[in-house]
């Protein structure tokens with residue numbers, strides 16, 4: 350195992366290979382970041398999906414969500430899911446050649462149906478990996494814009510208001526249409542958090558796409574024992590709604606890290622009634638998405654100085670949602686203690 354962050358039932362880790370269910374419970378889901386497309390399926394008692402997120406030289410890993418209780422699994426309209434009484438994990442994929450707006454909307458609506466029918470209506474975290482994310486489409490937009498439109502339509506039809514949008518990531522992939530996965534909760538304990546240095550993404554101006562991206566900058570889950578868990582969305586070198594430091598990998602990386610530090614720091618959290626002070630050293634399950642493979646060593650050097658030595662940090666070579674972004678970082682902070 351490379352790393353693990355654990356708390357009252359749920360544990361997320363990056364593993365070299367999926368090694369089977371935990372001692373006392375089950376596997377809620379496993380997502381392979383590799384060079385192949387597979388699933389979504391329920392396999393060996395848990396949902397599984399593989400996404401092509403690099404070439405063969407990039408070390409594959411599996412993001413594994415374990416729970417201390419037993420899980421119930423199922424499949425619904427092409428989605429694979431598992432739930433444990435408090436958390437639901439779900440993964441899905443659209444066809445590569447499908448109309449992206451409609452396919453995304455339908456896949457998201459199918460996911461909303463699962464969370465509603467099974468009773469896990471509180472979305473906590475979503476990930477989206479979109480093949481050809483920056484390619485222009487025939488209507489003067491790009492593939493990401495079409496994905497955002499389909500997703501926004503699904504949230505509108507699902508009746509989800511902007512303030513309930515969860516933390517998310519949307520980055521490129523090397524194939525397989527749109528792959529997505531999510532975590533949702535049975536009890537309402539999510540607080541969705543914005544960054545004072547960044548325009549809420551759902552209010553981005555129309556020059557970034559006909560429908561703004563549907564996500565919050567972070568989602569905080571209060572745990573029954575008084576601690577909490579913070580999901581930090583994919584964060585980039587954006588101030589307000591503008592990309593800053595175009596073409597400069599070093600400054601984009603440091604600006605991204607500053608954005609995250611402000612997002613999770615005491616001053617920002619206190620605006621949401623969360624009495625905690627997090628720094629970059631509290632983050633784990635970090636993914637650093639790097640557009641150009643040659644920039645990975647630079648990203649490693651910068652990140653090695655700021656994250657804790659025992660933090661799990663994975664580097665993934667994929668495109669970012671804007672052509673001028675070179676790097677993006679997401680993370681999880683567990684066992685957040687009020688201070």
Ligand SMILES: C=C(O[C@@H]1C=C(C(=O)O)C=C[C@H]1O)C(=O)O
Pocket residue numbers: 477517518519520550562563564582583584585587670677
């Ligand atoms: C980098 C940004 O957005 C990216 C796109 C997201 C999405 O559309 O779900 C979420 C976070 C990032 O992966 C940003 O706008 O700051």
